[in-house]
Amino acid sequence: MAAKEFKCTVCGYVHKGDKAPDVCPLCQAPASKFEPVKKELNTNGNVYTVVYAAVMVIIVAFLLVFVSDSLKERQQVNVIQDTYKQILYSLNIREIGDVSATYNSTIEGDYLLNSNGSLKKNDGEFCTSYKTEFKNGRLHVFKAVVNGETKYVIPVNGLGLWGDIWGYVALNEDCKTVYGTYFSHASETPGLGGELAQQYVQERFIGKKVHDGSDITLTVVKFGQAKNDESKVDGMTGATITSNGVNSMLRTVLEAYKPFILSNSNK
Amino acid sequence: MANKNKEILGQPIWGNNPVVVQILGICSALAVTAQLKPAIVMGLSVTVIVALSNVVISLLRKTIPNRIRIIVQLVVVAALVTIVSEILKAFAYDVSVQLSVYIGLIITNCILMGRLEAFAMQNGPKESLLDGIGNGLGYAAILIAVAFVRELLGSGTLFGFQVIPQWCYDHGYMNNGMMLMSPMALILVGCIIWIHRAQFKDLQEK
Numbered sequence: 001m002a003a004k005e006f007k008c009t010v011c012g013y014v015h016k017g018d019k020a021p022d023v024c025p026l027c028q029a030p031a032s033k034f035e036p037v038k039k040e041l042n043t044n045g046n047v048y049t050v051v052y053a054a055v056m057v058i059i060v061a062f063l064l065v066f067v068s069d070s071l072k073e074r075q076q077v078n079v080i081q082d083t084y085k086q087i088l089y090s091l092n093i094r095e096i097g098d099v100s101a102t103y104n105s106t107i108e109g110d111y112l113l114n115s116n117g118s119l120k121k122n123d124g125e126f127c128t129s130y131k132t133e134f135k136n137g138r139l140h141v142f143k144a145v146v147n148g149e150t151k152y153v154i155p156v157n158g159l160g161l162w163g164d165i166w167g168y169v170a171l172n173e174d175c176k177t178v179y180g181t182y183f184s185h186a187s188e189t190p191g192l193g194g195e196l197a198q199q200y201v202q203e204r205f206i207g208k209k210v211h212d213g214s215d216i217t218l219t220v221v222k223f224g225q226a227k228n229d230e231s232k233v234d235g236m237t238g239a240t241i242t243s244n245g246v247n248s249m250l251r252t253v254l255e256a257y258k259p260f261i262l263s264n265s266n267k
Numbered sequence: 268m269a270n271k272n273k274e275i276l277g278q279p280i281w282g283n284n285p286v287v288v289q290i291l292g293i294c295s296a297l298a299v300t301a302q303l304k305p306a307i308v309m310g311l312s313v314t315v316i317v318a319l320s321n322v323v324i325s326l327l328r329k330t331i332p333n334r335i336r337i338i339v340q341l342v343v344v345a346a347l348v349t350i351v352s353e354i355l356k357a358f359a360y361d362v363s364v365q366l367s368v369y370i371g372l373i374i375t376n377c378i379l380m381g382r383l384e385a386f387a388m389q390n391g392p393k394e395s396l397l398d399g400i401g402n403g404l405g406y407a408a409i410l411i412a413v414a415f416v417r418e419l420l421g422s423g424t425l426f427g428f429q430v431i432p433q434w435c436y437d438h439g440y441m442n443n444g445m446m447l448m449s450p451m452a453l454i455l456v457g458c459i460i461w462i463h464r465a466q467f468k469d470l471q472e473k
Contacts, residue, residue: 049332071357078360191301
């Protein structure tokens, strides 16, 4: 521990010791002209820097873990509610008061597809990540009853221009035509590809033909080219890649559901 | 003192605006201004984050080792953004969905680093708070002005509501799709800088 330092206010001489010298050796100023030098924290040392960084990182890490852990439950509830909402949106139910109640009264069940096209009840918990489910070959189908009619909701996933796009496609009971859709995206361009999340784009799919009896025909084309074609849907202006993404997303997913769709149509 | 505080708060909103004078945060100004709603949400979030991180850094300023100060600033900003994003996810899920991409953009917003480095490292927490709020609002103001023009001319809507009547479209009016492209935001920011420089002649380059 170094001794205290005193600085002469007249000439700037620094004296080391327990108290100020009686007379300044340089300018002969009296002791009263000396001021104690306040020790500044040395913030440039290597040890200090490393310890500072380590402590900071540990504090921040604990803080983040604490925040994330204490909010996890609430967030999970929100994600499930949001998934419910998206499924209901695809069934053209857009004004929702109590999400859980509406979901429970509309959706009759969460089913998984067998390879032969038949359905079996999903015994597991409600899932919120249909991308991984699709990859793992667990094909979900939600059976819904809207105004006394049976509808099937299929979750779809794909890639847009900048990131993931996903959605839910509701089919009529015979699986020949689309009843409604809901799409959303992680990071498409606002105003262009981002319009995918808008109702007016999603409503373009309503009533479109899904298949021609053997192949999936539902296609997203460039804006203005769909005309009145029964299975073509207009994409978004200025968002060709997002529109193509929606197209291949629908193609890939519906292709996997083909056994179910065709067998329902042939009933 | 009160006058000085007023200046710290008021200056960045127009006279020393972070976007048009300091030319900070331009990239996010291009990205989020195609529509008004994300622009406002982004403006407010940046205001909150700049103010908070300014205060934290200002409190720590005397202890921060000089050589790793940028890293310290970055860690503080990133931690704050993550916490705010987690809180939004838990209590305002719809807002957090709205913000999805922008929340990440906040961390990289140069206004944050600029203000931390230029102001919070030298000033007390109270002044830093005001400086943060002022700069955030200044940024938000420019974003809102640009987004207003872009959404109105690009989509004919404001906040998603149709404002240009169908009558105009029937008579040949068309939305200007160019407005939705990011280069137009740059041109609009340029126009704002033009107006600004006309008012503050001493900032004009010779």
